[in-house]
Amino acid sequence: MLIRLSGARKVLEIGVYTGYSSISMALGMPKDGELVACDVSDEYTSVARRYWKEAGLDSLVTLHIAPAVETLQRLLDEGQAGTFDAVFIDADKPSYPAYYEMSLKLLRTGGMILVDNVFWSGKVADPSVIDEGTQQMRDFNALLARDDRIDIAIIPMADGLTVARKR
Numbered sequence: 440m441l442i443r444l445s446g447a448r449k450v451l452e453i454g455v456y457t458g459y460s461s462i463s464m465a466l467g468m469p470k471d472g473e474l475v476a477c478d479v480s481d482e483y484t485s486v487a488r489r490y491w492k493e494a495g496l497d498s499l500v501t502l503h504i505a506p507a508v509e510t511l512q513r514l515l516d517e518g519q520a521g522t523f524d525a526v527f528i529d530a531d532k533p534s535y536p537a538y539y540e541m542s543l544k545l546l547r548t549g550g551m552i553l554v555d556n557v558f559w560s561g562k563v564a565d566p567s568v569i570d571e572g573t574q575q576m577r578d579f580n581a582l583l584a585r586d587d588r589i590d591i592a593i594i595p596m597a598d599g600l601t602v603a604r605k606r
């Protein structure tokens with residue numbers, strides 16, 4: 440719905456797994472849209488590839504199997520800064536700050552960054568939880584909250600979805 444509402448035509452996904460979110464987003468894109476998908480796992484994305492084909496969406500998707508930081512750097516090196524309408528970040532959590540910074544560069548002004556799991560099962564709001572993963576997500580949320588390059592909201596459903604708009 441967010442992809443369709445925003446009219447996004449060129450979308451970056453960081454973290455594909457078996458293809459649920461990529462299919463959801465691709466269904467909201469025009470038929471000549473472009474979804475650049477990043478993952479490290481051939482095994483997981485083999486399932487995604489099967490269902491992209493079955494859903495008639497495989498022509499929209501370009502899959503990059505490599506650490507996403509490398510793929511994003513390659514996109515920047517190729518001159519794709521400022522060309523993406525939307526980015527969905529949903530891969531390894533320690534890399535979220537790097538994905539966010541690189542995504543901001545790849546995004547056009549007015550484009551949207553979506554980030555999954557920002558509630559971290561509610562642990563970010565529980566002061567008794569002090570493990571490293573929880574603190575990383577708290578720090579990431581705080582980083583975005585004070586970043587004046589974006590407008591930000593959090594959709595409080597499931598595990599929390601940040602919606603940030605590049606100013």
Ligand SMILES: C[S@@+](CC[C@H](N)C(=O)[O-])C[C@H]1O[C@@H](n2cnc3c(N)ncnc32)[C@H](O)[C@@H]1O
Binds near residue numbers: 453459483
């Ligand atoms: C939570 S799953 C993605 C779920 C998917 N977005 C969905 O909602 O259907 C996280 C994915 O990130 C991938 N991943 C983990 N580390 C990665 C990295 N360094 N670069 C790219 N992908 C990575 C994993 O292989 C896994 O498929």
